[in-house]
Amino acid sequence: MDLEFSPEHRQFRDELRAFLEGWPLSGAEAELPLEEQEQLFRERGIEAGYVYRNIPKEYGGSGQPLDVIKDSIVAEEYARVGAPGNRIDQGPGLLAPTLIEFGTEEQKREFVPAMLRGEVRWCQGYSEPGSGSDLASLKSTAVLDGDEWVINGQKIWTSNAQDAQYLFGLFRTEPDAKKHEGISYLLVKLDQPGIEVRPLKQMSGGVDFNEVFFTDARTPADHIVGERGQGWAVSRATLVHERNLIGNPNMMREHFDQAIELARTTLRDGRPAIEDPVIRNRLAEIEGYVRTAELSNLRQTTAAARGEPLKVMLPMMMNKLYSTDTMQKITSLAYELLGSDGMLAPTEEDVASYARTHTPSGYVEQYIFSQGPAIAGGATNIQLNIIGERGLGLPRDLRAPKT
Ligand SMILES: Cc1cc2nc3c(=O)[nH]c(=O)nc-3n(C[C@H](O)[C@H](O)[C@H](O)COP(=O)(O)OP(=O)(O)OC[C@H]3O[C@@H](n4cnc5c(N)ncnc54)[C@H](O)[C@@H]3O)c2cc1C
Incomplete structure (x- = not known):
């Protein structure tokens, strides 16, 4: 097993890290409203070939040759510094790749560039x-x-x-x-x-x-x-992108690192909570889940980079199932660490940030928010049924009589 990146990919990561030093913006640009700053940096990312890598230039992407290892380096590095990369709302995250695959030339030209820029939601x-x-x-x-x-x-x-x-x-x-x-x-x-x-x-x-x-x-x-x-087949393609977004291990790592920080800075009986053996145990257990997700992601990326046919459905389903479950474990631990601050209501900013604010009320929002992805894009029970029946060939679940 070779877990080293090639010299080309190491150089790519170094160049990307240098580029990402430009975030957050500074000087006069830092005074712009946050949304404008994000869009500005995103456009720089498109020009530099890091954002919307797999969408052709004529449809507003950066049109880079397919390289799944570079894609995964970009996702990892952008998540590490919290820089705005690909928009992940429904247009760019779900519809754009679907239109690239199934849309007509007119649909791609009319709709994709404006949705990538965030002008049409x-x-x-x-x-x-x-x-x-x-x-x-x-x-x-x-x-x-x-x-x-x-x-x-x-x-x-x-x-x-x-x-x-x-x-x-x-x-x-x-x-x-x-x-x-x-x-x-x-x-x-x-x-x-x-x-x-x-x-x-x-x-x-x-x-x-x-x-x-x-x-x-x-x-x-x-x-x-x-x-x-034929809409069902098209919608299955969109769903693969949705489950991929939800199953992203970088988001899991980001939330887990925050939970560790919270455990370091929260006091229990006058000592940092991270010194409490029960908390340490739980953090260690969750670290195991997060690392497993990261390694599984690397395994899938390696298979894709080698051109090995992935059994698309099974890994994607597993990623989603596993990540929503682990995110719930992470956010529950953070929520418990809050103690009585856990009664704070999330602010508008917490809600608008998609659970990314690192304040006590932000952790409450993360906890509440983490319940949703297990239902969105196909509820957990359904995922389990599909993995069991179609992935592992187990007997079909009992169906309720149609009355
Ligand atoms: C955060 C979030 C965002 C969403 N965004 C969108 C969106 O933008 N657009 C959109 O169209 N939809 C969206 N949804 C809806 C989502 O797709 C549905 O909630 C989901 O498909 C489940 O459907 P349901 O709510 O009707 O629950 P039901 O289908 O009624 O299921 C209720 C419960 O019964 C279980 N169940 C149902 N059938 C079976 C079975 N055969 N075997 C075992 N258990 C079963 C389910 O697992 C679930 O626990 C979103 C949901 C959430 C939570």
């Missing part, structure tokens, strides 16, 4: 009331009327729809086909008379989820991704 309209785990049972319809689709129905749990201008979603277009074969993947403008977005308030106080209602809403006929009735 997207949300994901899959789940419906009663169609979450059993997504293929979805009922919202789209009917072709001349050169437009006419859409009716309802989506739910639509993250960030309140800030989005467009939705990519699944709609039933072939009512007589089998349930998986009757679905199409459509791109829909939200700001139109037939669409109402209603926010859902969460227990953390944040409002990230929405219900989206469609009443004779319209979208052009060519805003379909993939073929008519």
